[in-house]
Amino acid sequence: MDLIQKVKNKERLNQKEGEALYELDLYTLGELADTIRKEKHGKKSYFNINRHINPTNVCADICKFCAYSASRKNPNQYTMSHEDILDIAKNSYANGAKEVHIVSAHNPNGGVEWYMGAFRKIKAAFPQLHIKAMTAAEVDFLSRQYGLSYDEVLDMMIENGVDSMPGGGAEIFDEKVREYLCKGKVTSDQWLQIHQKWHERGRQSNATMLFGHVETRAHRIDHMLRLRDLQDKTGGLNAFIPLIYQKENNFLKVTRFPTGQEILKTYAIARILLDNIPHIKAYWASASIGLALIAQEFGCDDLDGTIEKESIQSAAGASSSRGMKLEDFIGLIKNSGFIPVERDSLYNELKQYA
Numbered sequence: 030m031d032l033i034q035k036v037k038n039k040e041r042l043n044q045k046e047g048e049a050l051y052e053l054d055l056y057t058l059g060e061l062a063d064t065i066r067k068e069k070h071g072k073k074s075y076f077n078i079n080r081h082i083n084p085t086n087v088c089a090d091i092c093k094f095c096a097y098s099a100s101r102k103n104p105n106q107y108t109m110s111h112e113d114i115l116d117i118a119k120n121s122y123a124n125g126a127k128e129v130h131i132v133s134a135h136n137p138n139g140g141v142e143w144y145m146g147a148f149r150k151i152k153a154a155f156p157q158l159h160i161k162a163m164t165a166a167e168v169d170f171l172s173r174q175y176g177l178s179y180d181e182v183l184d185m186m187i188e189n190g191v192d193s194m195p196g197g198g199a200e201i202f203d204e205k206v207r208e209y210l211c212k213g214k215v216t217s218d219q220w221l222q223i224h225q226k227w228h229e230r231g232r233q234s235n236a237t238m239l240f241g242h243v244e245t246r247a248h249r250i251d252h253m254l255r256l257r258d259l260q261d262k263t264g265g266l267n268a269f270i271p272l273i274y275q276k277e278n279n280f281l282k283v284t285r286f287p288t289g290q291e292i293l294k295t296y297a298i299a300r301i302l303l304d305n306i307p308h309i310k311a312y313w314a315s316a317s318i319g320l321a322l323i324a325q326e327f328g329c330d331d332l333d334g335t336i337e338k339e340s341i342q343s344a345a346g347a348s349s350s351r352g353m354k355l356e357d358f359i360g361l362i363k364n365s366g367f368i369p370v371e372r373d374s375l376y377n378e379l380k381q382y383a
């Protein structure tokens with residue numbers, strides 16, 4: 030059957046059909062994705078008021094694409110104390126943040142308590158503040174470093190106040206590409222297993238995909254389909270977040286970058302293929318706010334949030350280090366023809382800015 034008709038009939042596509050979607054022209058693809066987006070979310074575009082905290086850049090793992098971790102390209106090591114982290118959370122909470130998104134490098138010096146104590150202290154001081162923390166890569170790192178099972182680390186996260194898990198560390202699931210990019214870090218199967226175990230505890234998480242470096246279109250489709258399989262089993266993924274590779278200050282040599290068209294196609298294909306994941310996030314810190322606004326017409330219904338401060342994408346060249354003012358964020362979404370909807374971290378609607 031014709032591929033377009035299959036999408037319209039809501040039939041599931043396989044690897045080859047996913048790859049074939051890229052051959053469609055951008056507008057056809059955009060229209061197909063936009064129809065699905067409208068059925069699921071109408072003209073609503075979700076965001077939250079959040080603060081990203083990256084408490085350390087000292088890392089035991091080496092990922093070629095990473096400009097954030099301390100290395101010979103980034104000699105400025107830092108590790109925050111619990112007091113530093115708590116001060117940031119306090120400030121952000123006072124400024125209206127509803128979520129802290131905490132992602133660290135894999136610091137072998139602090140012990141498990143450095144990670145867990147920070148969550149516990151934030152939760153005790155600000156019980157209303159949602160803690161989204163610990164990528165599956167961090168869970169795997171703590172497990173390897175301290176001889177703990179994944180179950181033990183995940184249970185500790187819950188005991189210490191972590192509410193949901195972010196989608197980082199997924200990179201690209203294809204084993205060969207992964208070995209080239211970040212050998213030694215959490216494997217694809219382990220990443221999926223950790224999220225499955227988290228979901229089995231009744232918790233929710235997100236999933237990312239880092240693209241626009243050395244991977245092929247086929248690798249992106251494979252990545253999305255592995256997530257679709259996980260979601261069939263657990264239903265615990267809230268959002269899929271394609272992250273666009275930023276090229277500065279790292280050790281990955283890339284000469285060809287995806288065009289705006291290729292990025293928009295990837296968002297649209299994600300919306301079409303991932304029929305069981307409710308939200309597709311155009312993370313403006315990696316896409317740029319301009320492209321993220323356009324992505325709303327290509328299947329994306331979420332723009333992440335105001336962020337306040339961002340260190341990972343901006344270390345690699347993105348202009349996202351200072352976050353975005355709430356009024357500006359709302360104004361931009363409105364002016365682009367969509368309805369800004371402030372959400373909590375689990376996508377409950379808090380306020381519509383009609």
Ligand code: V47
Pocket residue numbers: 094095096097132164194195196197198199200235236237238239270272273274275276279312315333341342345
């Ligand atoms: O896992 C690292 C990526 C991720 C680069 O769950 C890079 O809501 C681009 O996971 N160029 C961390 N990306 C950020 C992340 C995230 C962001 C926003 C929302 C959510 C969520 C999760 O950043 C890492 C890695 O894939 N990253 N270096 C780079 N040079």
